[in-house]
Amino acid sequence: MAVYRWRRIDPVPWAELRRPLASARVALVTSAGFYRPGIDEPFRRITGGDSSFRALPDDVDPRSLVLGQISDSFDHGPATADPNVAFPLPWLHQMAAAGEIGESAPRHLSFNGSITAPERLVRDTGPRAAQLLVEDGVDAAVLVPI
């Protein structure tokens, strides 16, 4: 890993939050590779990493999700026992109910984050994911690695 060259964002884009957080529509983006078994395609173990994503509906039960992260460089135990460590959907709902955010987005996104060759992520699947959030009227996204 010492010789790996991290990909630098330059210039760094900036989008002001369009409305106060208390009225903003917020989506979660996790890189834990969560997917719905029997509904979504599992993530694949391919060279450079699987850059695809799954859209998870806001009413999904996080405990029904499978942790699809390919990487074995971390302990899968915590996220398997408690998906909130990387996909805190119940906490987002709690904050919406309390008026801390406006509302939870209709769909949230799940990537498999062990991507060593992120070209396709940046050029293809990332922009498609962003477009999905735009179509859903999302104001802000919180991105959580694992």
Next chain:
Amino acid sequence: MCTQAVALLAGVMESRGIATACVALVKHVAEAVRPPRALAVPFPFGEALGPAGDAATQLRVLRAALRLLESPGPPPVLEDA
């Protein structure tokens, strides 16, 4: 790798008008990749928002990440949880 992936996604989303807040498990990766807004957390791989079962910590970190959305900038914004 996960920190780089979400950081790069944050950049893509931000360039399309969506404000983003990124949790970073590895601070030096966030410094290198430069997502627009990032919160560096002190937790090990596998539990970015805090230990399994620790709802209070997870909520605190999520709130701290959301607060970054109201940062005046300029980017990149990188704070410690």
